[in-house]
Amino acid sequence: MQIMKMPLLTAIKIKVEYQGPTQLKKIRLPALVTREGVLISLLQYLSEAHRSNSWRAKVTSAVGMLLDYIALSGIPFDNPTTLLRSFRTALKSGTIDLSLEDPTGLYWPNRSQANADDIVTLLTGYTDWLTKQPGHSGVVMNPIREATKHEERLNWCAYHHRQDNKLLSHLTSDEEREMNRFRREVGRERASPVILDEVKRFPQEHFNTLIDEGFVIASPRSEDKRLRMDYKSQAMTLLMNHGGLRKSELFHIYLDDIEIDVERCEAIVRVHHPSQGKAPEKGYKNREDYLLRKFRMKPRTDYLKSESLHAGWKAPTTNTQMFFVVSFYPPVKAQEFLLAFQNYLLYQRVDSKGRHPFAFTNSKGRPETIKNFQRLHTAAVIRIGLGCSKYQGTSEHGHRHAYGYRLADNGFTQLEIQRSMHHAHPDSCLVYLQATDEDLRERMRKTEAKNRTSAPVETFESEDIEALGRPLASYRGITRPRN
Template sequence: MQIVKVNAKVVQDNTGVFIEIPILLDEKKEVIKPFLEFILKLKRDGKSQSTVSNYTRATQLLLEYMNANPHGFSTPQSMFETFSSRLYTGTISEDGLDPSGLYWLPHSKQVARLHIYALSQLTDWLAEKYDGVLMNPFIKADTHTQRLNYAAWFRKNQHDFLGHIKNKHINSTVRYVRSMQGKHSLGKQMQDAIEFPENQFEAFYFKGLGGALDRRVALRDKLILLLMHGGGLRESEALHLWIEDVLIDPFNKNSVKVRIYHPEGGKAPNNWRGRSGKTTRAAYLKEKYALSPRNDLIGKKHVGWKSRVTDSKDEYLEVYWFPTIFGEVFRKLWQDYTRFMIGIERNHPYAFISFHRDHKGHPYTLNAFHDNYRKGLKRIGLKPSKADGLSPHSHRHSYGRRLRRAGVQEIIIKKCLHHASLESQVIYTTPTAKEVTTSLNAASAQLLTSIAPVERIGTPSWEVLTIHGFSDIDPKGLFTGQNPKLGQSNDY
């Protein structure tokens, strides 16, 4: 039986308000209601769209596996254990056949572990709500696992901002572990935050994104590029920009101040206050345009929000241009761009819009920007590659590393990148592999050309070695050491 995922608008009362979420349909095309209830709970808890998508995919896989194996297991626990194993191994045998009809390829350790965690949470909730049996119950952990759990508990509380008001006693759950946890991924060292090649930026700006045939398209995409490369924004944050959020910089008349407000809780523009007294952007969108915030939508219209901190009680991110010339360039392009927008009908407040004939005036989507970004790279003979820094997010890395190379203090870099903690920016400020190699090469050259003679380490003589002994091959000192017990003549 094929489990189908669809996006649906769910109405829960007579108010006319709906929520758009993914749901699952069975073979009769009927909604799987327990899962629907769980997804509604996740949305009420404020879970992100990516989290909801992971729960949906994991549940879809489990239901498909259960339907393909209706009589193979005696208990829910044994079924879940075997299902978890198939996430890692896939369902295709060595002869290329799969009698179950699933034909799954092996999942990565990271993805499989995420699915196991999501399903554990889901089945716990179902067992509690419907008095069912736990599929992945807790069991007593061994000594090693208890130590790891304690280390995780300690680290979490050590960095908890409100930890001083919490109970400091170790939670009893440290002594327990899930029956099925999933395989641990290999440990990874901190990787370089690959930045966009600075020597390619000018070409990409003028001939890449700037090479679009439609001048309006070129202006729009260059403005977004400036926000990422010169302001350190994520591409999703740039697409939340409203026209009212760009102001003349009071300290530099040739530049602009740009503020990116939280799509829901951010303060509405022009001191707007709704009929019910609300002043948030969510209320403004609903009352003025009958729209929901973009981070609440699903599908191509969705634009996420990642930052956990803002720069003001009005809930906005301030763009700090570095170097400041980027703000001045943005101001000039912005003046031209807004002139093109005057004659275009828009039923929304977003600054960046589509100029495609089929979607003219609609909010610009992330998919469309990524497509134009790839076309811009192609115009200058480059291919998208995260490993080479040729991706939208690499411009944020460039911004962070540029600040570090200029000697800006880490606490200021944290403010510029809108990070919640100093730890978050380690990947942006850690020296790159190239910088480490260059530094070591310079140090090696200095060592070789040093006036002071290099101390040479010679091989000790046998006499010296036997006096000090060999603890690995002669631990009892029978033949070596200060007073060997055997192997030497006695005077008596």
């Protein structure tokens, strides 16, 4: 058995504190270091783009891959069309041959067409930005200093991009170019027509078992239930499955964001924008200001994805005060969540000692992390005898899918579901509402049973089965209607 070799790298990813020429404070960014130093132009591009840290990490990886390919592929650099087309081909087919050897030393596995096109799209945005920089010429990227060799190569791609505006345009027809906006770089290939993959939701028949038996923090033999149950994970999972929250949204909730409706004995949960949301105390402009001045922290979206405090934010719709209220369904689940959350506060929450405002903490009183909650959820799913995977619907996101499907199954309109799930576009919720293959098969069975005539049913004859060339035992129990 041959062992795969590690790829050679010409650009290494690191984390740096960067302050742009027009910025007042430093920000933490991913960066690329080559033999000639840090790629400054990339840092400037990332700092000017008001995008998520996940996007910044993807751009950095894409640029690093291009630099590695330029240095190691052996493709002549006097033809950008050949280079970019070859780069995309290498992304799609990989660089490893049948003997598991790779003359380039890259050792790239093959990627899906969509993934390869996404990488090219990220590079397109960067080269677009390069062409608009003052003093851009294909040799000098930054007007203050000369470009390094790596920057010169990237800038050269951008120069040809600006001159031609549609690299590889001669390889595509006008119709294809019009249909596909990514043709200007290397041409996004037309995908084969496919039906969207069915979205797996958490199996409802196992949810109560997950809550009652999956989330434990001590031996099941513990007599005191308060020591045995993991109330925190119960509360967080209820927010996803019956409140429709995304996993990342859990980690932006402050302790003050959870209130009690005394009349109904229900929880009222508000989820604020991580930075622009209203601070829970007077004297602060917003939550970003509140975190900085009181706790010396940043909004959790501003931490790098590789840092434990990072939590994403997918821009859900909010009101003018930059928050939305969780809509529990069925409404009685608001009471169930309140009970779990109160037990968590009374018996298990470790006091943060004024170090942060977040509702959910770890065993040391620090803000709970996505990675740790994923570990707890996976362990709970396995504990009740299920496999934990996205395909089975038993990952954390399967709960949000269950929430959306439950609303649709109970007659809520598309616009009502959009509002409940806080989508910006009414069609965004459709992916949560589609029936699974099993749903369709069950409906077919019910429809067939409803329309079935009173004709008697007979079992297949043995000679019919044997004529098919398969063992009779494998067809036992198969029936067919009489003619």
